[in-house]
Amino acid sequence: MKSLLGKIALVAGATRGAGRGIAIELGAAGATVYVTGRTTRSERSEYNRAETIEETAELVTKAGGQGIAVQVDHLVPEQVAALVNRIEQEQGRLDILVNDIWGAENLAEWHVPVWEHSLDKGLRMLRLAIDTHLITSHYALPLIIKNKNGLIVEMTDGTAEYNQQNYRVSMFYDQAKTSVIRMAWALAQEVKSFDCTAVAMTPGWLRSEIMLEHFKVKEDNWQDAASTEPHFLISESPRYVGRAVATLAGDPDVNRWNGQSLSSGQLAQVYGFTDVDGSQPNCWPYLVEVMDAGKPADISGYR
Template sequence: MSHTASVPAASPTALAGRVALVAGATRGAGRAFAVELGSAGATVHVTGRTTRDRISEVGRATETIEETAALVTEAGGEGIAHPTDHLDPEQVRRLAARVEDGHGRLDVLVNNTWGGEHLIPFGRALWDTPLDEGLRMLDLGVRSHLITASLLLPLLIRHPGGLHVEVTDGSAETNRRFRENVFFDLARYAPIRMALGLARDLEPHGSTAVCVTPGFLRSEQMLDGLGVREENWRDALAGQPHFAIAESPAYVARGVVALAADPDRARWNGRSVTSGTLAQEYGFTDTDGSAPDGWRYFEEVVLGGKKAGPEGYR
């Protein structure tokens, strides 16, 4: 399939004057959410645990939250870094107070905290999973999301039109299949249920909750694991042919920008959507001009046995 020029989700001023916060913005999709929101003109508060002076349990010193803030500003917005552990309610309360003091409101909240890839116990039964590691996954994927939403949504509901985005791996449709391990399955399904419940809570305030998932994400961590960089990611296809459907972090981030800029975003309230679905709806592309639909590819080809290649899904 031939690729066209890259199509962004919105104009450079589509979110001018908006205040956004991306929780978990150090790297991967979180960093891309922040940068794409900035490229549409938003002021973006970014949080994370890895700073110039401290490395989180993920163990990557190559990306910092200060660097993310600088990239937001470089993209055309205003990036403001807040080193924050979202499992500590007092740190999140202080974060909320800083946003309130600076702006008095919040227009977009992206709840992207995670950082549990190193804990995923592939193929292990519940009782064969170290309990502390399993509970840590629930802390990172569930408890942190609940703390973040509980303490920051009061700022979002001050004015109608707010957007709350839960971020996970898989949609309600794709996650009907069991995901590897009980702890991991619960951690990845919880944000979907949170968006559904928060949709009810936010609707009377004129605000919207949506759960968003990327497809096969070319995060920094994934690229490093495959021994490639974004510039030559296709070199990994010899050992991982399904990586041909992979998408850059900017792709799902463009979907969130499109949601934030859509005056009719309430039609998505409570839904769980993929980056591919948002691209079809809003007409944006990935950075290479393609429009990958990774989850449909995995459902139909990898798991469903359809005889087709990834080219027809991007």
């Protein structure tokens, strides 16, 4: 529908996973999308994975937008400042900022108390999850607020309600993901007088590249993972949360969501978009009412 034609977006942390899915869907809606990350075709981050920002940019362009890959370490202020300066010089504006920088899956030690968890890994996780977002907002928001209706999306894991009631099985992970939700609320207070909107956004059980590898499946046969984990049938592709963000960005009344904690499944119920398979998985109620309640896997009414 090209509802975002002429809009300029920055998806910070778009090498893979939710960031890539969001970038693609913004492109499908017609946006010009700057995609950042540390892994390029010539250099890999400590993840040592094959996905690159160039691939993401090409997928954005293939979807109908314009993808522009820029290698950035969002812990380095000078690199972020240079990125935003480039966007301003090339485009003159920035309409959408998606803070999806993360990169800490390999640092969490699950079900390990804080006094036994590696302090170096834990503090590195917090820097990757929180400092990166703050640094990026510091430099990008002056460009966002130059125009009305700018959108800032803070990507996290879990809704405010879910994270308030559930310990995320690692002190550092819990703090990282909960802090980003509060960050979105605080940003909302700072940008509302400029007619801009900030929200926290979470996917459900995301079929990221890492998750698919964990279950030894691919996107075209992901249902096979249900033989190992029946609850995996509630999972969603990265494009689903991408459609949630693109739909928000195209909503002229988006400021009604300012400061709120949102999920892809929740917004699908409001706006009517679907995942790539035509379904509407609603993961977070399922986790509470079925999975965490110890009931047998049954996605009836949740997908």
